[in-house]
Amino acid sequence: MPGKKRKFDCVLVSKKKEAEGVITLKFKPKRAGKISFIPGQFIIIYLKNGLGSKGKPYTISSIPDDEFLSITVKKVGEFSTALHNLMTGTSVAIEGPMGRFFPEEKNGELVFIAAGIGIAPFFSIIRNYAKRRLLRNKKIHLFYSNKTKKDIAFFDELNRISDKNKDPRIFYYLTRQKIKDSRIKEFKRIDVKSIKNKLGHLENKDYFICGSMDFVSDIRRIILGEGIGRHNIHTESFY
Numbered sequence: 540m541p542g543k544k545r546k547f548d549c550v551l552v553s554k555k556k557e558a559e560g561v562i563t564l565k566f567k568p569k570r571a572g573k574i575s576f577i578p579g580q581f582i583i584i585y586l587k588n589g590l591g592s593k594g595k596p597y598t599i600s601s602i603p604d605d606e607f608l609s610i611t612v613k614k615v616g617e618f619s620t621a622l623h624n625l626m627t628g629t630s631v632a633i634e635g636p637m638g639r640f641f642p643e644e645k646n647g648e649l650v651f652i653a654a655g656i657g658i659a660p661f662f663s664i665i666r667n668y669a670k671r672r673l674l675r676n677k678k679i680h681l682f683y684s685n686k687t688k689k690d691i692a693f694f695d696e697l698n699r700i701s702d703k704n705k706d707p708r709i710f711y712y713l714t715r716q717k718i719k720d721s722r723i724k725e726f727k728r729i730d731v732k733s734i735k736n737k738l739g740h741l742e743n744k745d746y747f748i749c750g751s752m753d754f755v756s757d758i759r760r761i762i763l764g765e766g767i768g769r770h771n772i773h774t775e776s777f778y
């Protein structure tokens with residue numbers, strides 16, 4: 540049952556570069572079967588080395604239909620560097636899934652707002668909708684901020700889904716680089732004027748915000764400031 544928390548012994552099957560300092564790691568449970576989850580949920584991963592007793596949370600970036608469960612990790616400090624350095628074949632323990640950062644049936648128009656590696660839950664949610672041919676009945680806007688183009692994870696896959704399905708409408712923002720790219724039009728931080736400009740109006744939508752604590756609290760504050768109710772704003776901070 541999705542949402543039931545358990546601990547699984549898993550093996551690292553592969554690693555793939557997604558963006559500057561960002562890799563996806565695929566894991567396979569040692570015992571047969573898959574780990575059930577709802578796209579948007581996260582797991583806690585425990586390494587069986589010096590960092591052994593310490594686990595850290597990572598969003599599941601794969602979808603339930605994928606053969607392996609994956610996480611997508613930005614290299615920032617001790618634990619994420621250890622994950623980047625893991626050799627394929629290494630055993631880890633994975634606990635979960637957990638978390639409630641996902642849209643529900645009752646949610647109508649969806650606005651996803653991500654910074655950097657905060658794209659991970661949205662990538663899983665969007666790919667899952669695409670796979671299940673649910674994008675036809677959804678209106679989704681994705682605001683995705685990065686420092687430079689090299690930092691954008693899942694760029695080609697997101698564009699492919701968007702081109703094929705019309706949704707999500709994707710608005711890329713770069714904060715530290717100005718380039719000519721038909722897909723990237725905004726060279727600043729995501730701000731309320733820009734969100735309003737793209738959405739027309741902010742009412743009657745559900746907002747999902749994911750990224751660093753500062754990013755999430757800034758965006759949440761500006762959306763609340765526009766009179767949007769708390770129950771329509773959902774957040775996941777990566778700390």
Ligand SMILES: Cc1cc2nc3c(=O)[nH]c(=O)nc-3n(C[C@H](O)[C@H](O)[C@H](O)COP(=O)(O)OP(=O)(O)OC[C@H]3O[C@@H](n4cnc5c(N)ncnc54)[C@H](O)[C@@H]3O)c2cc1C
Nearest residue numbers: 595596597598611612613615616617618619656659777778
């Ligand atoms: C629900 C949830 C989901 C998450 N999902 C993801 C995900 O999908 N992908 C992902 O990459 N992360 C995710 N995270 C974040 C992840 O759990 C880790 O916090 C992250 O990888 C950093 O851990 P770390 O040990 O590598 O860095 P830490 O050592 O904890 O460092 C964190 C920050 O502090 C800085 N820092 C570290 N040491 C020092 C120092 N001595 N002096 C000054 N600055 C320092 C680092 O540069 C870094 O910016 C998630 C977090 C949560 C809560």
